[in-house]
Amino acid sequence: METQTAPEMLQLYRETFPAVAAMLRDLGADPESAKDLFHDALIIYLEKHHAGTLHIDHTPAAYLKGIARNLWRRSFRHQLPLTSLDEPSAEELYYEENQQDQYLITTSLLHLLQTTGKKCMQLLQAFYYDQQNMEEIATQFQFSSSRSATVQKFKCLEKLRAQLKNSVLYEEVVA
Amino acid sequence: MRKLLHDMELTEQWLSGELSEEARQQFSFRMLTEPAFYEKVTLQQCSYRVIRFMARQKLKAALENMHAQLMQEPAFSKQIQQIFS
Numbered sequence: 448m449e450t451q452t453a454p455e456m457l458q459l460y461r462e463t464f465p466a467v468a469a470m471l472r473d474l475g476a477d478p479e480s481a482k483d484l485f486h487d488a489l490i491i492y493l494e495k496h497h498a499g500t501l502h503i504d505h506t507p508a509a510y511l512k513g514i515a516r517n518l519w520r521r522s523f524r525h526q527l528p529l530t531s532l533d534e535p536s537a538e539e540l541y542y543e544e545n546q547q548d549q550y551l552i553t554t555s556l557l558h559l560l561q562t563t564g565k566k567c568m569q570l571l572q573a574f575y576y577d578q579q580n581m582e583e584i585a586t587q588f589q590f591s592s593s594r595s596a597t598v599q600k601f602k603c604l605e606k607l608r609a610q611l612k613n614s615v616l617y618e619e620v621v622a
Numbered sequence: 623m624r625k626l627l628h629d630m631e632l633t634e635q636w637l638s639g640e641l642s643e644e645a646r647q648q649f650s651f652r653m654l655t656e657p658a659f660y661e662k663v664t665l666q667q668c669s670y671r672v673i674r675f676m677a678r679q680k681l682k683a684a685l686e687n688m689h690a691q692l693m694q695e696p697a698f699s700k701q702i703q704q705i706f707s
Contacts, residue, residue, distance in 0.1 A: 460689070461692055468702060490678055490685075572680075602627075608669050611665050611669060612661075
């Protein structure tokens with residue numbers, strides 16, 4: 448997977464934030480909410496970049512403005528259920544998850560972290576979020592083979608799954 | 623443990639649409655007839671959400687640092703202040 452380095456990210460931030468901030472100001476955002484929306488837009492942009500679903504005919508600034516505009520509009524419709532028959536957009540999914548997962552900050556997140564273990568969470572993130580392959584993960588986490596890393600990954604997932612059983616998030620999902 | 627890991631791997635394949643039609647039907651049947659299996663599949667879906675959430679929180683913290691760093695640059699800081707003045 449192609450990832451952006453910290454200097455590349457800084458450059459992207461420097462080049463695109465002013466244009467996005469100006470657009471959000473015109474929509475009524477203050478500096479703090481413009482920054483927060485820009486961060487959310489960047490995260491969606493990077494996830495699309497990792498997944499290879501960006502359209503190359505758009506510049507990063509145009510992309511980020513579009514995503515930020517959608518997030519801004521979505522924030523005013525947060526009490527309305529989704530009624531569109533179309534597939535929800537990345538912005539819609541991100542917004543919904545973000546709203547629901549705020550529970551995690553105040554409830555079980557710290558407990559989950561402590562019990563699942565930092566190394567386990569790093570391993571799970573490397574595979575499921577950063578989309579590194581098991582060979583890379585085996586090297587990075589010093590496993591003897593990619594198969595050992597795979598087995599450990601499932602053991603970590605099982606630990607997390609067991610911890611989640613009594614969490615607010617799970618209760619919400621099954622409700 | 624072997625069966626547990628196998629079921630987790632199977633669930634992962636089901637969630638990512640990698641199962642054959644026959645395997646998918648068998649999986650769906652187990653979901654309908656085995657409440658414990660259904661619960662584990664749902665918990666596994668929740669786990670992926672938690673992993674995504676935590677990764678995003680880490681990324682947000684890094685972006686906050688980046689913002690603070692850029693706001694130390696006079697030209698950048700002035701540009702942003704002018705936008706909101």
